[in-house]
Amino acid sequence: MRIIVCIKPVPDPKYAGREVLDETTKTLNRQDVPSVINPLDKHALEEALRLRERFGGEIVVVSMAPEASLPLLREALAMGADRMVVLSDRRFAGSDTLATASIIAAAVRSIGPFDLLLCGDETTDSGTAQVSPQIAELLGVPNLMHVSSVQVSDEKTFRVQSQIEDGYMIAELDPPMVLSVVKEINKPRYVTLMAILDGEQKEARVLTADDLILDEPWIGLEGSPTQIVDLMVPEKKTKAEMLQGDARAQAQTLADRLYRMGFCHG
Amino acid sequence: MAETQSECKLWVFVEQRKGKPAEVGIELLGKALNLAEDIGWKVGAVLLGHQVEKLADEILSYGVHEVIVADASGLAEYHNLAYVKVLERAIREHEPEVFLLGATTMGTDLGPRLAARLRTGLSAHCIDLELNDTGELLAVIPWSGGNSLGRISCPRTRPQMATINPGIFDMPPPGTVRGRIIYINGAVDQSDFGYRIVETHHQEAKPGDLETAEVIVVGGYGVGREENWHHIEDLAAMLHGAVGATRPPVDEGWAEGNQMVGQSGRTVYPRLYIGIGISGHMHHLVGIKKADLMVAINQDPNAAIFAHCDLGLVGDLKDIVPSLIESLKGYSQ
Numbered sequence: 001m002r003i004i005v006c007i008k009p010v011p012d013p014k015y016a017g018r019e020v021l022d023e024t025t026k027t028l029n030r031q032d033v034p035s036v037i038n039p040l041d042k043h044a045l046e047e048a049l050r051l052r053e054r055f056g057g058e059i060v061v062v063s064m065a066p067e068a069s070l071p072l073l074r075e076a077l078a079m080g081a082d083r084m085v086v087l088s089d090r091r092f093a094g095s096d097t098l099a100t101a102s103i104i105a106a107a108v109r110s111i112g113p114f115d116l117l118l119c120g121d122e123t124t125d126s127g128t129a130q131v132s133p134q135i136a137e138l139l140g141v142p143n144l145m146h147v148s149s150v151q152v153s154d155e156k157t158f159r160v161q162s163q164i165e166d167g168y169m170i171a172e173l174d175p176p177m178v179l180s181v182v183k184e185i186n187k188p189r190y191v192t193l194m195a196i197l198d199g200e201q202k203e204a205r206v207l208t209a210d211d212l213i214l215d216e217p218w219i220g221l222e223g224s225p226t227q228i229v230d231l232m233v234p235e236k237k238t239k240a241e242m243l244q245g246d247a248r249a250q251a252q253t254l255a256d257r258l259y260r261m262g263f264c265h266g
Numbered sequence: 267m268a269e270t271q272s273e274c275k276l277w278v279f280v281e282q283r284k285g286k287p288a289e290v291g292i293e294l295l296g297k298a299l300n301l302a303e304d305i306g307w308k309v310g311a312v313l314l315g316h317q318v319e320k321l322a323d324e325i326l327s328y329g330v331h332e333v334i335v336a337d338a339s340g341l342a343e344y345h346n347l348a349y350v351k352v353l354e355r356a357i358r359e360h361e362p363e364v365f366l367l368g369a370t371t372m373g374t375d376l377g378p379r380l381a382a383r384l385r386t387g388l389s390a391h392c393i394d395l396e397l398n399d400t401g402e403l404l405a406v407i408p409w410s411g412g413n414s415l416g417r418i419s420c421p422r423t424r425p426q427m428a429t430i431n432p433g434i435f436d437m438p439p440p441g442t443v444r445g446r447i448i449y450i451n452g453a454v455d456q457s458d459f460g461y462r463i464v465e466t467h468h469q470e471a472k473p474g475d476l477e478t479a480e481v482i483v484v485g486g487y488g489v490g491r492e493e494n495w496h497h498i499e500d501l502a503a504m505l506h507g508a509v510g511a512t513r514p515p516v517d518e519g520w521a522e523g524n525q526m527v528g529q530s531g532r533t534v535y536p537r538l539y540i541g542i543g544i545s546g547h548m549h550h551l552v553g554i555k556k557a558d559l560m561v562a563i564n565q566d567p568n569a570a571i572f573a574h575c576d577l578g579l580v581g582d583l584k585d586i587v588p589s590l591i592e593s594l595k596g597y598s599q
Contacts, residue, residue: 014487014514039517097390098382124513127408127530127549128390130378133346137382142347142460145375159464164283164371167468173461183516183523218385225387229417231409240562240578247585254561254579255593261559263481263505263538264597 001057001155003048004108004117006132007041007076009069013124035072040120042079042188044181047150048118049080049189055155057115058082062107064092064100067206078191078199085111089208094221101134103219106212108139115155115175121146121182129180136178143178144171148185270448272360274310274332275401276302277425279353279367279376280325282315283344287325289437290368294430295328296438298366301397310334310362314349314452316342322447327440334360336452340459344372347460350379356450357384362425364403366395369429377429387420388427391529393434393552403428408529408548415548433533433555476527481507482536484527486550487514488543488564489583495520497587498542504591510534512550528553542583546571563587 011033048059061076063069064087077084087107095103108117117136122129129145136143148168149161155175162169163182191199209219217223243250258264278298280291291311298309308331313322315337322333336352353376357365365380367373369391381388389405393415396404402419403426409416420426476482483505485498495515502509511521512528527534528550539557543564544550551574554560562575563586572578579586 013517096387097378098385098387101382122530126390129374129530130381130388130390133375133378134382137350137379143375143379144461146371160461162371164466165288167466169466170464171461172464225381225385225423226389226418226420227387229404229419231414231416233414240572240575242567242572242578242580247581248589250579250581251586251589252593254577255590255597257559257577258505258538258594259597261538264594 001051001055001116002112002114003051003057003059004111004114005041005045005048005059005061005076005081006104006117006119006135007045007061007063007073008038008123009035009063009065009072010038010123010125012036013039035069037072037075038120038123038125040122040181040183043183043185044118044120045076045079045081046186046188047181048116050186051116051150051152052080055152060085060111062104062111063087064095064103070204070206074199074204075191077202077204078196079189080195081202083203084205086204086206087212088206091209091220094224095219096224096226097128097130098134098226099219099224101131101138102215102223103212104131105135105138106214107207108135110207110212113176116158117141117176117178119178119180121180132178132180139176139178141176141178142173143180144173145180147179147181150179150185269359269450272310272332272334272362272448274308274334275363276307277310277312277334277357277362277365279365279373280311280313281368281370281372282313282318282321283372285315285318285321287321288368288370288372288432290370290373290430290432292325292328292437293432293435294366294368295325295330297395297435299329299438301395305397305399305401307363307401308332312353312356314341314352326443326445326447328438329441329444331445333445333447334450335447336450338452338454340454340456341452343463343466344376345459345461345463346375346379348454348458349376350383351454351458352450352452353380354383357425359450363401364397365425365427367427367429369431373429377427381427384423384425386423386425386427387418388429389418389420390429392428392430393529395428395430402426408552431529431533431552433535476508476510476525476532476534479508479534479536481505481538481540482510482527482534483507483540483542484510484512484544485515485521485542486512486544487518488545488566489515489520490543492518492520494584497583500591501540501542501587504594505538507536507538512544512547541571541575542587544571545569546574
């Protein structure tokens with residue numbers, strides 16, 4: 001079984017809110033925010049590792065990311081992926097979801113036939129959750145999102161649980177397919193020092209636009225159907241009224257207010 | 267036989283499961299009618315399903331100009347590839363300028379696939395929409411990181427697509443019927459399904475659920491550690507409210523994924539919101555609607571959330587929350 005796992009470096013979500021918009025350049029200052037592999041992508045990789053343990057085969061990690069992210073992305077190799085393809089080219093910069101999906105789909109085609117392509121359901125940075133269904137569409141294979149369980153009895157049929165608003169659906173599908181997973185699917189393994197050293201030895205290839213057969217008009221900022229018109233800081237409400245005193249005094253004032261507004265029940 | 271041509275330039279996908287429309291679809295119709303009126307466009311509601319005549323009539327009562335219906339047994343349940351096929355065909359035939367969907371589990375799957383099929387642009391999880399007098403859609407999205415919003419356009423390709431979060435716009439009241447129902451080709455084959463649905467489970471909404479709660483206490487990464495999380499739950503219990511979380515506590519495993527409030531979680535409509543240890547990221551704040559009173563408790567007096575709240579308390583939650591519970595107990599006796 002060949003499994004492809006798409007991963008993306010994102011600003012560490014623990015530092016959410018620390019980035020500030022530079023009003024003049026309209027860019028985000030992310031200097032102080034370290035990057036990590038998007039958390040849900042690790043769940044996708046964990047699911048791939050479990051399937052490989054049962055059925056054998058190969059796990060290839062694909063990431064569109066600056067070359068400087070390579071050391072960070074190697075964590076995926078340390079977790080157990082066999083090899084990695086990093087798509088890095090200035091011509092990719094500014095790609096929206098469709099352009100990103102076009103580039104990743106081209107990379108997947110260059111890898112060859114696959115059974116399963118796994119992604120995190122969404123990333124913590126832009127959070128569009130659009131790239132995985134778009135990869136599936138461009139590759140012409142079925143997809144399911146919000147996947148919380150994958151069961152494979154034989155290698156021909158996958159039984160997949162997919163979350164919907166008020167419950168879930170169980171569906172069967174045949175490879176190849178794209179599945180985007182939610183965190184409930186598994187608990188990603190920790191990486192040992194030995195595994196990190198092992199990961200250092202594995203192949204990580206950097207591919208540029210020249211290495212791929214691309215749908216040229218559809219990559220980068222120029223090729224993106226959506227364009228950013230402007231970024232803005234939304235109108236703020238008047239600042240909060242700050243309660244005074246120590247913890248106890250502030251708590252008492254808040255309790256008084258809540259009582260007067262009818263929030264205290266017997 | 268040729269289909270009746272749609273006169274609507276703005277299409278809204280009104281998703282239904284088992285004959286019930288998703289509220290966000292109706293909310294979008296209200297917004298779409300407002301946007302379209304200013305530039306003289308008509309609004310069509312797009313409905314896919316099987317035996318959905320009654321629902322089509324219901325949707326017509328919201329004042330849309332057309333309900334564009336594909337009614338076929340193959341559309342009874344949502345199979346993404348079948349829905350994409352029908353919608354692609356209809357969009358190529360009728361050429362709407364704008365196509366909107368709710369950012370539901372269905373819309374966030376269907377929208378991207380359809381946009382990729384049509385090679386057009388889709389803005390995700392929008393929190394507002396503008397339509398200028400040249401018919402250009404500007405979609406407002408929370409911008410990645412920071413306390414900012416982005417406005418996104420789709421200048422070169424059509425239709426201009428967007429998914430919009432539930433609960434952003436008000437439900438329009440049903441009114442006079444003025445539109446018509448037109449039927450489009452809904453034919454699909456089994457081979458168009460992509461997957462075979464084995465079973466579907468629906469759970470009843472429980473009281474205390476976030477969407478219906480009057481009081482919501484939400485914890486953020488500033489709660490610090492799992493051992494502190496009970497403070498959030500204790501305060502929520504004291505106020506007969508529900509517990510919510512921002513993303514990091516969910517990632518850390520202190521809270522469940524279905525407790526997440528914000529852009530990629532739930533949209534909530536409490537009377538009282540209390541945010542504890544929350545920095546004030548837009549991805550979270552866009553999920554809170556119509557709160558009468560918003561309170562923030564944070565150790566950092568400069569936390570961004572204080573700019574979005576009515577009342578601010580600065581200090582260690584391990585001191586403030588137990589004190590608050592004690593004081594509240596005094597009132598409930």
